[in-house]
Amino acid sequence: DSGVTQTPKHLITATGQRVTLRCSPRSGDLSVYWYQQSLDQGLQFLIQYYNGEERAKGNILERFSAQQFPDLHSELNLSSLELGDSALYFCASGAGAGYTEAFFGQGTRLTVV
Amino acid sequence: DAKTTQPNSMESNEEEPVHLPCNHSTISGTDYIHWYRQLPSQGPEYVIHGLTSNVNNRMASLAIAEDRKSSTLILHRATLRDAAVYYCILSRGRAVRFGAGTRLTVKP
16 A cells, blocks of 8 residues: 555546546655556656645646645546546655655546547 | 666566666666556556665665666566566656556566
């Protein structure tokens, strides 16, 4: 158990819809990272928040957004969903702002039908 | 981000040492070398990281070449639980994309 909690574990939704994925980091960790893992793209870094502020941006689509709340939990919002957005979405947390040891959650499997 | 190259797959026998290679010929002086692994149906798990010197922890050892253009993750005694995809990534202090990794199969 990494200490990172992601909900829900599974999500099935229709194209065009909007969903929110939630992540609770390990106690004491200030950074949250979001990754997308699909079969043909591997693990893609989406975005990092550190202590409530956006710290780094990766290959995140404009239809996707994230935020980190004062209690340090984070949400990833995916809108206007397309079939190609079906993937595993992982959240990871780390103690500092720099990328060293990151602890990953079990992921949310999103299926868009 | 600097690129890493790993073999697609490797096999090992249980209780034998495993050396997983990674080439990173375009590494810069500030790039840290990280290794993660992903067991089936799980999120990636941190294994080890280093900058210039060899590193040891309870899971593995990381041997870094003197010119830093390559590194090797060493599992001292492979167990069936070590069967996973192993990722070698470089980071200058920010998160990066993971490559395809090496799929390690451990045979009993």
